[in-house]
Amino acid sequence: MRLYALCAVIFFVATTNAASLFQKPEIEQKVRYDNYKVFKIKYETAMQRQKLLDLTKIYQSFRLWHEDSSECYLMVTPNALPLFEETLKISNASAEILISNVQDLIDQENEADTRASDKFGWTRYNSLAEIDAWLDEILAVYPVVTEGFVIGKSYEGRDIRGIKISYKSGNPGVFIESNIHAREWITSATATWLINELLSSSDDLVRDLAESHDWYIVPVLNVDGFVYTHEKDRLWRKTRQPSNISQCIGVDPNRNYDSHWMENGGASSDPCNEAYAGPYAFSEPETKALSDFVASIKDKLNIMIAFHSYSQLLLSPYGHTKDEVPENYDDLMQVAKAYSDTVKDLPYGTVYRYGSSAGILYPASGTTSDWAYNEQDVKISYTIEFRDTGNFGFVLPPAFIIPNAEEALVGIISLLAESKKLGYLEPKYI
Numbered sequence: 059m060r061l062y063a064l065c066a067v068i069f070f071v072a073t074t075n076a077a078s079l080f081q082k083p084e085i086e087q088k089v090r091y092d093n094y095k096v097f098k099i100k101y102e103t104a105m106q107r108q109k110l111l112d113l114t115k116i117y118q119s120f121r122l123w124h125e126d127s128s129e130c131y132l133m134v135t136p137n138a139l140p141l142f143e144e145t146l147k148i149s150n151a152s153a154e155i156l157i158s159n160v161q162d163l164i165d166q167e168n169e170a171d172t173r174a175s176d177k178f179g180w181t182r183y184n185s186l187a188e189i190d191a192w193l194d195e196i197l198a199v200y201p202v203v204t205e206g207f208v209i210g211k212s213y214e215g216r217d218i219r220g221i222k223i224s225y226k227s228g229n230p231g232v233f234i235e236s237n238i239h240a241r242e243w244i245t246s247a248t249a250t251w252l253i254n255e256l257l258s259s260s261d262d263l264v265r266d267l268a269e270s271h272d273w274y275i276v277p278v279l280n281v282d283g284f285v286y287t288h289e290k291d292r293l294w295r296k297t298r299q300p301s302n303i304s305q306c307i308g309v310d311p312n313r314n315y316d317s318h319w320m321e322n323g324g325a326s327s328d329p330c331n332e333a334y335a336g337p338y339a340f341s342e343p344e345t346k347a348l349s350d351f352v353a354s355i356k357d358k359l360n361i362m363i364a365f366h367s368y369s370q371l372l373l374s375p376y377g378h379t380k381d382e383v384p385e386n387y388d389d390l391m392q393v394a395k396a397y398s399d400t401v402k403d404l405p406y407g408t409v410y411r412y413g414s415s416a417g418i419l420y421p422a423s424g425t426t427s428d429w430a431y432n433e434q435d436v437k438i439s440y441t442i443e444f445r446d447t448g449n450f451g452f453v454l455p456p457a458f459i460i461p462n463a464e465e466a467l468v469g470i471i472s473l474l475a476e477s478k479k480l481g482y483l484e485p486k487y488i
C-alpha cells in the first residue's frame with residue numbers, strides 16, 4: 059500500500075512537472091477530489107464504529123469528516139469504494155451518500171469566487187492576505203476603539219493577528235478563536251463579519267453588545283494551514299509543521315493544548331491521523347502563542363468561544379471525558395440553550411444542538427475550550443460548530459456566509475445576556 063502510494067506520488071510529480079511547461083503551476087499542483095464521495099454512516103455498536111474508524115487509521119483513502127455518538131461522516135476515494143462497501147457489509151452498518159463528488163463543490167466555490175467583486179466582503183471566501191489588508195483598513199478607520207495585536211508567529215513565520223475592540227475600560231472580556239482548523243473557512247468569514255458589525259452596525263442590540271464587552275478576536279489562528287487550503291489543498295485541517303517521526307505533516311491544533319493532553323483516546327499519537335495531538339502539548343507555535351496571549355489577559359477574560367464547522371452544535375467542556383461534567387454544567391447548558399433558541403427563532407429556523415463535547419460527540423482532549431475552562435478559569439467556554447449538517451460540510455457555499463454570521467451574532471447576544479444573568483460577566487480579579 060505504501061509502495062503504491064509512493065509510486066502514485068512520483069507519477070503525480072512527474073506528470074505535474076511536464077504539464078507545468080504549458081499550464082499555470084499553482085493551478086496544476088492543487089489537490090483534486092474528483093469523484094470523492096462523502097457518506098453518512100449510522101452505527102449502533104462500538105464494534106461497528108471501530109471497524110469503520112479503523113479504515114481511516116490504516117488507509118489514506120478514507121478521511122473522517124465528522125463523528126457523532128451514533129454516526130460518522132467519511133470521505134472515500136473512488137478506488138476505495140469496493141473496500142468501503144465490503145466493510146459496511148461485514149459490520150452490518152448502513153450508509154447514506156451525502157456528497158457524490160467533492161470536487162464539484164470545490165469548483166462551484168471557485169466559480170462563486172471569480173464572479174464576486176474584488177472588494178472585501180462576504181459573498182466569497184477571502185484569502186489570508188485579503189483578511190490582513192482588511193484588518194489594516196479597519197484599524198485605520200476605527201483607531202480610537204480598536205487595537206491590532208500579534209499573538210506570535212506560525213511555524214512558517216507568518217504573523218498571527220488579532221483585533222481588540224473596546225469602547226470603555228472595565229468591560230467583561232470575550233475571546234473568539236477562529237479557523238484553528240484550516241479548512242473551516244466559514245469560521246474566519248463569520249469572525250470578520252462579526253468584527254464589521256461590532257464596529258459599524260447601528261442596531262441598538264448590536265451597539266450594546268459591542269460597547270458593553272471587550273472583544274479579542276483572532277480571525278485566523280492556523281494561518282499556515284489556511285494559506286495551504288487556499289493554495290494547495292482545500293481540505294487540509296492541521297498545522298504545517300513537519301514531524302520528526304513521519305512523512306505526514308502537521309498536528310491537529312485543537313488536540314494540542316496542555317489540558318488533559320492525549321487522555322482517554324481523545325486524540326491520536328499517529329502523525330498521519332487527522333486528530334494527531336503532536337509530539338507534546340503546545341508543540342505547535344500557533345497554540346503556544348494563543349495560550350501565552352490568553353494567559354496574559356486571563357484576569358480580563360470572562361468568555362471563550364472557539365469557532366469551528368460543521369454540524370451545528372454548541373459544545374461545552376469537558377471534551378476529555380464524558381464520565382464527569384463541569385461543576386457549572388447546568389449553567390453552561392442554560393447559556394447554550396439561550397444561543398440555540400435565539401438562532402432557531404430567526405427566519406432560517408436553523409437548529410443547533412448542545413451538550414458537553416464528550417457527551418454529545420466523542421472524547422476530544424487538548425482542545426482550546428477545555429484548556430480555557432480548566433487552566434485559565436474561563437467558566438463560560440464553548441466550541442461552536444457552524445453550518446451545515448453535512449450536505450456541503452467544509453465546502454459551505456459562500457451564499458451561506460451571511461446567514462451563518464447573522465445566526466452567530468444573535469446567538470452570541472443571547473449567550474452573553476444569559477451569562478450576565480447568571481453572574482459570569484463580573485470582573486474576575488479586583
Ligand SMILES: [Zn+2]
Binds near residue numbers: 242312365367
Ligand atoms: Zn474544527
